[in-house]
Amino acid sequence: MATDLGATRGDGIFESLLAVDGVPRKVGAHLDRLAKSARIMDLDIPSAESWQRAIATAVAEHPAVEELVIKLLVTRGVEGAQRPTAWVQAEPAGPTGRRQRTEGVDILLLDRGYDSNLAERAPWLLLGAKTLSYAVNMAALRYAKANGADDVIFTSTDGLVLEGPTSTVLMATERDGVKTLVTPLLENGILPGTSQGALFKAAADAGWQLGYGPLEPKHLFDADAVWLVSSIRLLAPVKSIDGKAIPVSLTMTEELTKLLAEGSRD
Template sequence: MSVVALIDFDPATGEATGFHLGDAEEPQLLVTDLAATRGDGIFETASLAHGHVHALEAHLARLAQSAAMLQLPEPDPAVWRAAVEAVGEALTAQGVDEGAVKFVLTRGVEGGSTPTGWVYGTASPDFSRERTEGVRIVLLDRGYRHDVPQTAPWLLAGAKTLSYAVNRAALREAARRGAEDVLFTSSDGYLLEGPTSTLLLRHGRRLVTPRVDLGILAGTTQADLFTWAEAEGYETGYELLTPADLASADAAWLVSSVRHVAPVRAVDGVARAVDRELSDRLNAALLARVR
C-alpha cells in the first residue's frame, strides 16, 4: 500500500501552488532531475500511527531549515502540510495503522528553474523486534570535528539532504561487523547521531542527547520524548557527550521517526543492559501521540 502526492509549482516563480495525488505505481520523476543525478535535494520522514502524522510541524520547520542551507526555494508550509495530511488520510483509509510519510524537495531538472516536490507514504516495516530486543551498534568516525558547522558550513552538516551514500555505506560497514546500526563520532571524539537516528542516554532520572550545534539533526521524535519525560519527572538535557558517557549510561537508545525507540543492546561487540520497561513506555508514548 502506497500513496503519492505531487507538489505543483508555478514555472515562472518556482512557488508551490498546490498538490495533486498521483499513481504511486507509475514513474513520476524525470531522469534529468537533480535528485537522481546529483542528490541535490532535501527530505523529511514522519511517522503515521492510528491516523495521525506525528511531529508534522517540527518536520516542516526542519524541511525549511534544510532548504535554507541548500539555498532551495522556501517550502510553503500550507501546501506541504496539506499534501502530507492528504497522504496520511489516504493511507489510513487503506487500513495502514503504522506508516511512513516522506516528503522531498529537489532543485528540479538540471538547467531549469522549477523545483520538484512530492510526498510519498507507505506502510512501515514491523519494528517490534528492534523496539523490544534492541539493536547492536558500532561507533564509526564521521571524519569531521565537532565544530564543523562553524568551520566549514559548505559541508551542510545538519541539513537533511538526499545525499545518503555515506550513511548507506556506514550501515553496510555495521553489517560487516555483525551489527545492525551505527552511531557516528566526531574526529575529535564526541558522540553525534546515527545515519537515521538520534542518540538518547539515561543516567539515573536524567535523559540526555548530543547538542544540536554539532552538525547533527535536531531530533523531532527525541523532542517529543523529552516533553513526555519531563511530564514524568525526568530531567532532560543537551550535552557534549563522549563514548565514555555512552559506556557509563544506565541505558541507551537510538530514536527515529518511524522505528521509534530502539534500545542499544551492544556497542562494538560489547553487550550492555536494556531497560525494557522504559523502552516500552517510551514507544507507547510515541504511538499514543495525536499530533
C-alpha cells in the same frame, strides 16, 4: 525525471514521518526542520499548508494502514528548469523498525571524519540539513551489517558521540530516584532530532531531568540505557556497542515509548 538534480546530484532535502492509525505525527516539527534544511540549501519549498494537504491525501489514500511512512521530498529540480521538484510518497512501514523496537540493536561506533566544531565554520558542508545525499549514511549501515551489527553511532574525530545515520542517540541514567535523559549537543554538527525534541518535552513534563552532551563513548557504556530514536522506528534499545553488551532497561524503554507517543501529537 531522470535528469532531476535530486537523482543526479543528491541535491535536495527530505523528511520521513510516521502516521499511526491515520494520524500523522509531529507534522509541525518535520515541516520546521524541512524549512531549516531548505534555508541551509538555498531551496524554495512549497508552503506548510501545501505539505499538510499532501500529507492528508497520502493518509486518505492508505486507509486501515496501522503505521504509514510518509516522505516529504524537495530537489533542486530538473536540470535547466530552475525550479524545485517537490513530492510526497507514502507506504506501510516495514517490519525491521518494529522488530528493533522490541529486540533492540547491536551498534558499531564509526568515525564520521568530522570534528565537532565544523558545522559553525563550514556552512558549505551542510551539517544540520537533512539532504538527499545519504550515500555515506547508507554505506555506514552496510558496513555495520557486514560486521555483525545492526546500526551505527557516528563519532567525531575529536572523540564525541554524534548521531546514528538515520537516528538520534539518547541515553538515560537513574541515580537516587532521579531519572535523567541525555542527548548529544546539537552544536556538534548533528541533525536536530524531531523525535528527541518531542520526547524531551514530554519527559520533562513527566519529571525527568534533561541533559545535552558533549557525550563520549564512555558515557554510553556507563549509562543505564542507550537508545537510537527516529520517527519511523521510534525507540530502539541499544544492546551492545562494538560487541560489548550494555544494560537495557525494559521499564525505561516502555515509559519513554509512551512519552514519545504523547509528545508526538501535534
